[in-house]
Amino acid sequence: MSADSIPAQAGPDMSFERAAQRRGARVVCGVDEAGRGPLAGPVVVSAVVLNQRRVPDGLNDSKVLTALQREALYDKIMVSATVSIVVAPPLVIERLNILQATLWAMRQAVLGLGVTADHVLIDGNKLPKDLPCNGEAIVGGDGRSSSIAAASIIAKVTRDRMCAIMHAEExxxxxxxxxxxxxxxxxxxxxxxxxxxxxxxxxxxxxxxxxxxxxxx
Known part of the structure; x- marks a missing residue:
């Protein structure tokens, strides 16, 4: 199977995004992280605002996709969506602890979008403090919300590429x-x-x- 032949999968859709828009939100972004559990390397957070006319087919939780699928979707998301990526390195993790470093990076990713989000969908059960807009924590959100799934793919691919650099160094x-x-x-x-x-x-x-x-x- 080529990297471009990504089969349709049951999973996330735009239901959460559309519900937020019905409540008055114009710009809805999804946020997810990669790398909370490892012993080394950064935690990487991405925030993504999908273009609803150009949502890539095959979006899903990055953990259920192959590396080839993630790489192909990464490219499609980057050219069709508004994306922000924030990296919290080990020194930040040590200073704040892993949970607070992740929440800090989530807030920074939303602020770094270049567009003002009206509603944030975040994978998990905790929201960062001082978000610039309303937020919604969704357990298992990377398998339920297309925007969060897109953010999970961007974060995962970014972190995997950083791990390749780490490997070259050590x-x-x-x-x-x-x-x-x-x-x-x-x-x-x-x-x-x-x-x-x-x-x-x-x-x-x-x-x-x-x-x-x-x-x-």
């Missing part, structure tokens, strides 16, 4: 395969080499590996 950790998650090969590399420049030192396995390496020095 190939012994294998970031290209596990994307910074706590895979056995990643934990083994942490034990052998200690944390690298991309690790989240406020996450317990990284802090433990640092202590073990320091003790052995």
């Amino acid at each position: 190939p012994h950790f294998g970031f290209d395969s596990h994307k910074g998650y706590a895979a056995p090969v990643h934990l083994a590399a942490l034990t052998e080499y200690g944390p690298g420049r991309h690790h989240r030192m406020d996450f317990a396995p990284c802090a433990q590996a640092f202590r073990m390496k320091a003790a052995a020095a």
